Amino acid sequence: MMALLWVTLAILSLVAMNAPQGSLAADDDPLQDFCVKDTTQALHVNGFPCKDPAQVQDSDFASAVLKNRGNTSNGLGVAVTAANVLSFGGLNTQGVSLARINFAKNGINPPHLHPRAAELLYLAKGKLLVGFVTSNAENKLFAQTIKAGELFIFPKGLVHFQLNVGHRKALAFSSFNSQNPGTSQVAKALFTSTPSINDTVLEKALQLNPQDVTRLRSLISKT
Template sequence: MKLFLVVFLSLTASLTYASDPSPLQDFCVADNASQLFVNGKVCKDPQLAQANDFFFAGLDKPGNTANALGSRVTQVNVAQIAGLNTLGISMVRIDYAPGGQNPPHTHPRATEILTVLEGSLYVGFVTSNPDNRLITKTLQKGDVFVFPEGLIHFQQNVGYKNAVAIAALSSQNPGVITIANAVFGSKPAINSNVLAKAFQVDNKVVNQLQSQFWMDNN
């Protein structure tokens, strides 16, 4: 019985802290040329690591917000910095035109901490079932807000000028699921009867939404 309890507590602890794998060496620069498929990236020989494996330039440049959402997300994850592999962290720059938004979305593998560099943002997230409680805040320059891992969240520029934010995420590859795109823009499309019942609307409404072009601001 004691052995079972020890094993159970060990498994529980490992699940509690499970996220990106912890590094077992100084670094594991991603070998993007490798054909192996693993949960993460294969390491290249550490002796071949160079400064550019840990470097990204250009985050000072504004993203192009001339789109339907009025926002642009510039990602800096393991795809841009190979040296982030196994380090469990990444970041993004988000630019917002006046009225622009980073629409409701989730990061399946990361908590996000966002800092406003310029402008004013209305931000929020929704807690999980059954409460689905909306937690919101209007942020100003220098303010910081946290979006817990996996929860639906959003940001919208509520000022009269462009806004900029920087966010850090607790994964080398946090992923993003934009809710509207995933539900109404999936390929192939989700059966309209399924969505009509889920959203309690007429099939015509679903068909209209599915016929729209659902863009990605990343």
């Protein structure tokens, strides 16, 4: 029995050693204590170059970007405020970021996806209907109504949504295992891309008539 245990552990170790490194984390591990984003260099790299450590200050590791409530007076009734490497340079190479999501009554964070990260949502106030759809042929929906103090996880790269189903405003915070998770809203990607997707593509793919495509382009561009 002991011999079998050691063989099993050896196999698991070999699998871990030979697993593709990209599967272990959303972002590569940092190679130094910190790498505060340097906005003075015009280098094209996968991420951002680092400030000279001698020029780094205490304030580089603090941010008030999530302090204030977002403006939800829009067609969707939602405001997403991101604290990622684009707004908080100290996150560069750290593989994490955060977002504040304010919902008006009946507000919705429409179907979207994050290509580079999983999302862990914590609901601070209110009640949300949340869910995601799998990427296999079944397109299975996993949905749950969550209340204040509860969590929900959205797997990396899957289409998901959040709808305020409570009787008042809602507030949530989402963490990501990427310094820059990226966001692609499904409707906006299809109907407001630049340049525009050919109308025939949308008509055939979504079984729409030309008038529907025109109407949706106009409607979605305003939200």
